[in-house]
Amino acid sequence: MSFFDLSNKVAVVTGATKGIGRGIVERLAEHGASVVVSSRRQAACDEVAAELDEDYGKNCMRIAHGVACDIERLEQIERLAERSAEHFDGIDILVANAAVLPFVGASRDTPPALFERILTKNLHNSFRLCQAVRPHMARRGGGSIVLIGSLAGLVPFPTLMAYSIAKAGLAHLARCLADEFAPDGITVNCVSPGSIRTASSARSGVDDDNRRSAAVPLQRVGEPDDIAGAVIYLASAAGSYVTGVTLPVDGGRSQLSPADRGVPTTHRRLWGTDLNAASGSADESLE
Numbered sequence: 266m267s268f269f270d271l272s273n274k275v276a277v278v279t280g281a282t283k284g285i286g287r288g289i290v291e292r293l294a295e296h297g298a299s300v301v302v303s304s305r306r307q308a309a310c311d312e313v314a315a316e317l318d319e320d321y322g323k324n325c326m327r328i329a330h331g332v333a334c335d336i337e338r339l340e341q342i343e344r345l346a347e348r349s350a351e352h353f354d355g356i357d358i359l360v361a362n363a364a365v366l367p368f369v370g371a372s373r374d375t376p377p378a379l380f381e382r383i384l385t386k387n388l389h390n391s392f393r394l395c396q397a398v399r400p401h402m403a404r405r406g407g408g409s410i411v412l413i414g415s416l417a418g419l420v421p422f423p424t425l426m427a428y429s430i431a432k433a434g435l436a437h438l439a440r441c442l443a444d445e446f447a448p449d450g451i452t453v454n455c456v457s458p459g460s461i462r463t464a465s466s467a468r469s470g471v472d473d474d475n476r477r478s479a480a481v482p483l484q485r486v487g488e489p490d491d492i493a494g495a496v497i498y499l500a501s502a503a504g505s506y507v508t509g510v511t512l513p514v515d516g517g518r519s520q521l522s523p524a525d526r527g528v529p530t531t532h533r534r535l536w537g538t539d540l541n542a543a544s545g546s547a548d549e550s551l552e
């Protein structure tokens with residue numbers, strides 16, 4: 266059996282219908298896990314679940330199941346955990362991947378309500394999600410929680426102030442919960458992506474590979490698979506002695522000095538000089 270085998274494991278992934286989350290559920294299913302595909306739209310969840318069943322479920326019982334959940338709504342987070350555990354008789358893996366980014370711009374221009382929303386929905390609700398899955402993992406003798414952070418949570422990104430703080434909070438949430446959840450055999454870690462090629466980063470206009478790659482020591486933009494690899498490691502037997510860590514998956518960008526990292530100049534260039542014009546959309550890049 267492979268060191269990375271996830272047979273008989275049940276994984277719940279938020280934001281699983283597109284981008285990084287879609288890449289993660291693909292690899293989880295490929296490694297044998299039963300997967301709960303979650304995002305805000307039930308139809309999209311069902312569609313991805315059906316694709317995973319088609320590709321990986323041939324000799325198994327149904328391996329993928331769609332459950333809509335808006336991570337901005339606490340009651341839906343509770344329902345996601347309950348319905349997932351009920352459907353598959355427990356949960357072994359949680360990947361808290363979905364995030365909200367309703368404001369991009371200078372910190373002085375951040376409306377108080379949006380600042381609060383970004384912190385609450387990204388940080389507090391992830392905390393609630395971890396609490397909601399804990400009893401279902403404990404009942405199965407343990408589990409693995411992976412929070413998807415960001416390079417922006419490791420180094421300052423001036424135009425993403427509230428988001429950066431929330432993502433930094435996720436890294437510390439992993440450290441705090443690692444200790445608390447350890448007696449239940451649950452590991453809690455954070456994976457922090459750098460620039461990853463997804464629909465949201467393309468929509469925001471940050472899709473010029475040359476410009477994005479120039480700021481990366483490995484000289485390329487990341488792919489959802491780069492993040493999926495880290496998740497598979499942390500969720501499998503291979504990573505079972507790792508807890509409380511934050512793993513940057515960013516082509517080496519977080520290791521650079523601020524001047525070489527291209528922050529904030531890179532961001533000014535990428536987002537344009539009129540920062541307010543870029544704000545207010547949930548469709549902005551989630552770097």
Ligand SMILES: NC(=O)c1ccc[n+]([C@@H]2O[C@H](COP(=O)([O-])OP(=O)(O)OC[C@H]3O[C@@H](n4cnc5c(N)ncnc54)[C@H](OP(=O)(O)O)[C@@H]3O)[C@@H](O)[C@H]2O)c1
Pocket residue numbers: 279280281282283284285286303304305306309334335336337362363364365413414415416457458459460461462463464465466550551552
């Ligand atoms: N892409 C990057 O360069 C990058 C870099 C660093 C960190 N990250 C982090 O990686 C994660 C995924 O980013 P991505 O680029 O893959 O995003 P994406 O391509 O925009 O995909 C977002 C996914 O989340 C779902 N979603 C959006 N809002 C939601 C909500 N309120 N509740 C539940 N699901 C929601 C979307 O489906 P619906 O719209 O149907 O709900 C979709 O499945 C985020 O945590 C982000 O902060 C991304």
